Amino acid sequence: MPYRAPVDDYTFLFDHVVGLDQVVATERFADATPDVTTAILTEAGKLCEDVIAPLQRAGDLHPAHLENGVVRTSPGYAEGYKAIAEGGWVGIAADPEYGGMGLPMTVTTAVNEMMSAACLSLQLAPLMTQGQIEALEHHASDAIKDLYLPKLISGEWTGTMNLTEPQAGSDVGALSSKAEDNGDGTYAITGQKIYISWGDNDFTDNVCHLVLARLPGAPVGTKGISLFLVPRNLPDDNGNAGVANTLKVVSLEHKMGLHGSPTCVMQYDGAKGWMVGPEGGGMAAMFTMMNNARLGVGGQGVGAAEGAYQHALGYALDRKQGKTEGDTGTIIDHADVRRMLMTMRAETYAARGIALMCAVAIDMTTATDDATWKSRAALLTPIAKAFGTDIGNEVAGMGIQVHGGMGFVEETGAAQYARDVRVTTIYEGTNGIQAMDLVARKMMDGGEAAARIFDEIEAAAEAARSTFPKMAEAVWQASETLRETTEWMIAQNHRVRFAGAVPYLRAFARVLGGHIHLASALNDQGGAHEKVARFYIQRLLPEHDSLLAQAHAGDYDVYALTPEEFAA
Amino acid sequence: MPYRAPVDDYTFLFDHVVGLDQVVATERFADATPDVTTAILTEAGKLCEDVIAPLQRAGDLHPAHLENGVVRTSPGYAEGYKAIAEGGWVGIAADPEYGGMGLPMTVTTAVNEMMSAACLSLQLAPLMTQGQIEALEHHASDAIKDLYLPKLISGEWTGTMNLTEPQAGSDVGALSSKAEDNGDGTYAITGQKIYISWGDNDFTDNVCHLVLARLPGAPVGTKGISLFLVPRNLPDDNGNAGVANTLKVVSLEHKMGLHGSPTCVMQYDGAKGWMVGPEGGGMAAMFTMMNNARLGVGGQGVGAAEGAYQHALGYALDRKQGKTEGDTGTIIDHADVRRMLMTMRAETYAARGIALMCAVAIDMTTATDDATWKSRAALLTPIAKAFGTDIGNEVAGMGIQVHGGMGFVEETGAAQYARDVRVTTIYEGTNGIQAMDLVARKMMDGGEAAARIFDEIEAAAEAARSTFPKMAEAVWQASETLRETTEWMIAQNHRVRFAGAVPYLRAFARVLGGHIHLASALNDQGGAHEKVARFYIQRLLPEHDSLLAQAHAGDYDVYALTPEEFAA
Structure with a gap:
């Protein structure tokens, strides 16, 4: 394919x-x-x-x-x-x-x-x-x-x-x-x-x-x-x-x-x-373009995810193996192959939506010079970069798995997606640095930009309640929990924030993904967007809870081992 | 190093x-x-x-x-x-x-x-x-x-x-x-x-x-x-x-x-x-050795994880970069580098413990021909295989990340761990097949072997309460939640079980990991084992909740898209 x-x-x-x-x-x-x-x-x-x-x-x-x-x-x-x-x-x-x-x-x-x-x-x-x-x-x-x-x-x-x-x-x-x-x-x-x-x-x-x-x-x-x-x-x-x-x-x-x-x-x-x-203005000049460059790399992750998804899907729609639980006679009817493909599709879509949300905020900053849009773009950029590239890696890894043994053999091209996209979590600022940027520099407004996003998500969820009560409640709750952790995090020192930064960023992306899928379902009731949204909100969104537990865990355990104990 | x-x-x-x-x-x-x-x-x-x-x-x-x-x-x-x-x-x-x-x-x-x-x-x-x-x-x-x-x-x-x-x-x-x-x-x-x-x-x-x-x-x-x-x-x-x-x-x-x-x-x-x-006895002969071969591949995953962990640790203890939050002057003092290394160490240890628990059950089966040990070995084998190799891949991936740009350059050897271990989730039965084996064949006893393990974990957690009340409670609760999902799963048809099999297997491993870390902490109070156990139980064990949400989600969403909608 x-x-x-x-x-x-x-x-x-x-x-x-x-x-x-x-x-x-x-x-x-x-x-x-x-x-x-x-x-x-x-x-x-x-x-x-x-x-x-x-x-x-x-x-x-x-x-x-x-x-x-x-x-x-x-x-x-x-x-x-x-x-x-x-x-x-x-x-x-x-x-x-x-x-x-x-x-x-x-x-x-x-x-x-x-x-x-x-x-x-x-x-x-x-x-x-x-x-x-x-x-x-x-x-x-x-x-x-x-x-x-x-x-x-x-x-x-x-x-x-x-x-x-x-x-x-x-x-x-x-x-x-x-x-x-x-x-x-x-x-x-x-x-x-x-x-x-x-x-x-x-x-x-x-x-x-x-x-x-x-x-x-x-x-x-x-x-x-x-x-x-x-x-x-x-x-x-x-x-x-x-x-x-x-x-x-x-x-x-x-x-x-x-x-x-x-x-x-x-x-x-x-x-x-x-x-x-x-x-002496070199770093400032670099920072001007940093948002766009980071968003660009996030988009590379999304692109690699889409490529790997389509590649695996093509294989799954063609390969016959074993007695399946569905009726096409190919491996796409195996429950776990479907679970992987649905995950790949739902995650890629969420990451794409986040990248485009970020891009809209950048455009509005360019076009209006509105400080609200500017802080929104600044907040969303590290999320778009880190989540897009993490998903690129995860989806490409699942793409190999869908191929079974053929995934490890280079001729199929499945492995190349995983090898190529690997660098995207590293260059243009590692994803760890993106997360530190999110919880430190991007929270210097006291969490105002984040709070505006939570307000928006929760208002949209309220509006969706009459159509999709369970999905709307799940997204609303997730946003509210994220809001609480955000408020907690802003009250912490940098070392504590940094110890929870990566899981916090991913939880933020998870909630944004829920919002994006819910909006998509509303505009495609009974269609493929609603079906994928249900999968995401029921199966993938709950991860935000365990991520927030990590984000909330403080720095004590992270720093408990001495370098000597590490090396022992 | x-x-x-x-x-x-x-x-x-x-x-x-x-x-x-x-x-x-x-x-x-x-x-x-x-x-x-x-x-x-x-x-x-x-x-x-x-x-x-x-x-x-x-x-x-x-x-x-x-x-x-x-x-x-x-x-x-x-x-x-x-x-x-x-x-x-x-x-x-x-x-x-x-x-x-x-x-x-x-x-x-x-x-x-x-x-x-x-x-x-x-x-x-x-x-x-x-x-x-x-x-x-x-x-x-x-x-x-x-x-x-x-x-x-x-x-x-x-x-x-x-x-x-x-x-x-x-x-x-x-x-x-x-x-x-x-x-x-x-x-x-x-x-x-x-x-x-x-x-x-x-x-x-x-x-x-x-x-x-x-x-x-x-x-x-x-x-x-x-x-x-x-x-x-x-x-x-x-x-x-x-x-x-x-x-x-x-x-x-x-x-x-x-x-x-x-x-x-x-x-x-x-x-x-x-x-x-x-x-006509070829498959039966293969099955005799399957447990050991699968455990062997699980051990390959653990080994690769240990190798990648040590390799990344060596780099982190040597590489100087940026103002750190600790005092060695190397990147191991950055909170997120530590978070990654602690995760790598705690996960590798949990996977190793699971492999060894499985091996003990195989030995007791060999030495005593006790049916209880035999069913325990059969139950633990797919978990040891799939979790060991998943962790092998995840830890090797984190190993690259710890290296930053050097991780993507082949000369450091970090990427090789990730490339080499990739096949282990596929051969000797893909991890999807391990999970199907766990929720179908290995549950044909009505969940008896699993229940005995939950009893054992909960008894150990009870005994640990006076020493480590919070950690013991977390492990006890996790086991109890897993028990409930296990009972629910046994009442479902195969298609429903298979749709949740992979997250279920991982949740099972998560709980076993909690048990292993808790026992280790008890025997090394104030030492490195306790410190790593605290990290695992506070930060990694909570994942079992979102995994069980997935395991529990049924087959509807997984099969909602038609093949035509997939390919559209």
């Missing part, structure tokens, strides 16, 4: 659950009418089905590799990237002034999810470039924007993010790459960066690196970090890629998955760069 | 939790005194630390491969297998009459777990051979036993199991390999078998296959299946490996992990074999 773009799911969620109409009602996104959106999704979906999905296995079987210092990409990836760029999907959310489509993040999230489902390793290239486009739009000078944005948006050039160094991973502030003023408006960048996704390729004229580095005498920690744009090839007088800059790919990582995506160790030896944003 | 054999954990569990003293009190296992057992574990542990663990990466980096029809094994595996055999570990549980050590399954389980932790792909070779030894001991003629057992036990020859065919996986009864009577006491075996672990090697003189096949005119289904011993090389007049039999390795599977273990497609072309057990 080849990948089929779930366009109907997106439009259903847009119309009935996340309220894309609010976004379209703004002046900024007035063009994104339902007709336009559906046409966009249909076109992108067709590209994903016909062009991108067939590249998925090739990336795994023929990994990107380094040949005399040059990255050689997987077969078909050059054509795939070209097709993505020509469809306008690199610049889907970018400023029309530079060639972008200017569409809402909500639509972008759906399109990016489809590309992720079709071929995660290739999709990471446009995702990185989208992030760079956004950073430049917000922080670069007009000269840089005029030169770089059209090339990035058209797909002639690609972009990367260079944050991590061997000693500076989660703790970005510990980085030591240096930037020295050349006195001519440019800087000389020196240092080594690791884990640079798509740090090079052999199909675009240029690769543009956004590099975090320190100027001489800059303060220690994050405050001393500035951001620089460092192209592989220096633009010539016509703005085309010219002579090579003094930077190189030292090596590629040998990874568990995502083999089609070259993960580079980059060496900068006095490479020429241009500062983006003010001196 | 290189692998360290957790000998103290085994002896603690033997002495204080699972009651190995009952086993030693029998005539059959009277020699397995604590002194002997500790010496055995120490010696096996040393071998695992010094000889086997260093082979783990080599198997992944230099996979077994086929060279002109011959399997070439990974570097060092030949020497590793020789060292295992010379230590007596292939024949650890085998009959001393043929050179075995005759030790209890409880001790065997601990030794096999250590070998799994050190190098899962190599350990699969002795595990398969142990299974064959057991099958031959129970079902083969004296002539076959005299000829084969000493060679298998000494490690001169290895053994395999041949059940699966492309159309006959979980449904073994669908197999179609043929056996024809040669009229001289031998049979001609023809057919193709897949997923044959260690189907060949280049370090023993012979590889002996136990093959399930059908005689002409045999009834369809499992009743028509007989078991045959089919050696790669036919024994000569001196009982040594002689001329080649008409069988071959057609190909090796390209797998997600376990690359050091050659997974063979075997072709039998009228290969000469000897029947083991009576005509």
Whole structure:
């Protein structure tokens, strides 16, 4: 069963659950009418089905590799990237002034999810470039924007993010790459960066690196970090890629998955760069785009989940084995195979809904600059990232299990989904860091943004009571319990919060998922959405209770063992 | 941090939790005194630390491969297998009459777990051979036993199991390999078998296959299946490996992990074999050894969990990153890293305890032929298999997460644990099949065996109340809730039971884990065991509630979607 773009799911969620109409009602996104959106999704979906999905296995079987210092990409990836760029999907959310489509993040999230489902390793290239486009739009000078944005948006050039160094991973502030003023408006960048996704390729004229580095005498920690744009090839007088800059790919990582995506160790030896944003403003610039980048990675998780679900479903509808409890004669009639497939479907849908809720909040922030939407987007972002990628991993794991022995054999492709998606819980801030962000920084408002969401969930549940009394009560209760734990958590110190952060985040996502499924059931009574919602609310939502028990357990047990007892 | 054999954990569990003293009190296992057992574990542990663990990466980096029809094994595996055999570990549980050590399954389980932790792909070779030894001991003629057992036990020859065919996986009864009577006491075996672990090697003189096949005119289904011993090389007049039999390795599977273990497609072309057990008794013979084989795979999961835990712990005690909430200056002081490591440790310990409880019941069945022990062993086996391997996967996944970006890079070895252990939830009966076995076949006694376990857990919890009132109450309540669900489940039809089987099995394991941790805390008050028990009972045990909600949810939601709605 080849990948089929779930366009109907997106439009259903847009119309009935996340309220894309609010976004379209703004002046900024007035063009994104339902007709336009559906046409966009249909076109992108067709590209994903016909062009991108067939590249998925090739990336795994023929990994990107380094040949005399040059990255050689997987077969078909050059054509795939070209097709993505020509469809306008690199610049889907970018400023029309530079060639972008200017569409809402909500639509972008759906399109990016489809590309992720079709071929995660290739999709990471446009995702990185989208992030760079956004950073430049917000922080670069007009000269840089005029030169770089059209090339990035058209797909002639690609972009990367260079944050991590061997000693500076989660703790970005510990980085030591240096930037020295050349006195001519440019800087000389020196240092080594690791884990640079798509740090090079052999199909675009240029690769543009956004590099975090320190100027001489800059303060220690994050405050001393500035951001620089460092192209592989220096633009010539016509703005085309010219002579090579003094930077190189030292090596590629040998990874568990995502083999089609070259993960580079980059060496900068006095490479020429241009500062983006003010001196010492590197982290602030990064934070501007962090929400979108994190949501983007959450969407990768959802996409991988959808891909793995469809792949397993295709196998289950085809494979005959044993006497079944149903009547198709294939393994989908075995109760436990169905339980797995229903779980995969219900979880993927919940994670998708959360990502789109987050995207709507980002769009409303962009379009209205309303502080309420802004805090909502900030709150939902770590949940969308962590839950989306956790579900990506869990669903891909179940996909292997549905295949039985064939799942462990690489030829079926089931294992690749699990190997590829594995990194998504780690990069762009580990899911542990997302959870810490949620319970610390995102609760600095005293829980106001969270409380508004609980109010909304409970009001919706009240309204659903007459139609679905049991489901509505379950969602209402879950929200109320989450509200209590949230209030408790805000009263704790950081160490206590952090000890319960990961289960708390998942409980939050569980409740949001219940809300999303309930709204979907209301708008599809007797249909597939209601059936999947019943499964989710009866079987998966109850997990929030044991998660909250963990969230509520304090830090004592977590810190009880001494390091010596650990190592004994 | 290189692998360290957790000998103290085994002896603690033997002495204080699972009651190995009952086993030693029998005539059959009277020699397995604590002194002997500790010496055995120490010696096996040393071998695992010094000889086997260093082979783990080599198997992944230099996979077994086929060279002109011959399997070439990974570097060092030949020497590793020789060292295992010379230590007596292939024949650890085998009959001393043929050179075995005759030790209890409880001790065997601990030794096999250590070998799994050190190098899962190599350990699969002795595990398969142990299974064959057991099958031959129970079902083969004296002539076959005299000829084969000493060679298998000494490690001169290895053994395999041949059940699966492309159309006959979980449904073994669908197999179609043929056996024809040669009229001289031998049979001609023809057919193709897949997923044959260690189907060949280049370090023993012979590889002996136990093959399930059908005689002409045999009834369809499992009743028509007989078991045959089919050696790669036919024994000569001196009982040594002689001329080649008409069988071959057609190909090796390209797998997600376990690359050091050659997974063979075997072709039998009228290969000469000897029947083991009576005509049509193939499945019965397989069932005799099924308990031990399933427990063996459960132990592989526990071993992989221990290996991954130690590996992640070593990283966490060394890696410096960010401002921590503790005082070692390494990432183990971050609350969420600690939460992960504590979870890994507590889960691994619970799964280990369950495996050893199961092993004690198997030993008591062997030594006393007591029906109560037999039904207990039968009940605990699917739980030990499924929970051990689920935990193996979960802990290995957390191991990657603890490593951050380094976890996704293969060089650290963290990913290998996750890739290698992935198959254990699938082979030797998928975990879904284990759960179906638990709620159907193992409940045919009306839940008596389960009820005896609940009685035991609750009595122990009562006795613990004065020391640990909160923990004792939590375990008592969990057991009581599980008892109620068990009674409910027994009253349901199979389809309803199967729809809740997997969460039910996990809830059962959760409660057993609570019991094991509580007993451990009682015997180590104020020590590390109590601290880990508190973590488990407060944070992990509550999951049983949401699991039981799933177990209790019936089959309606699982079967609500039509196949058309699934595929839409």
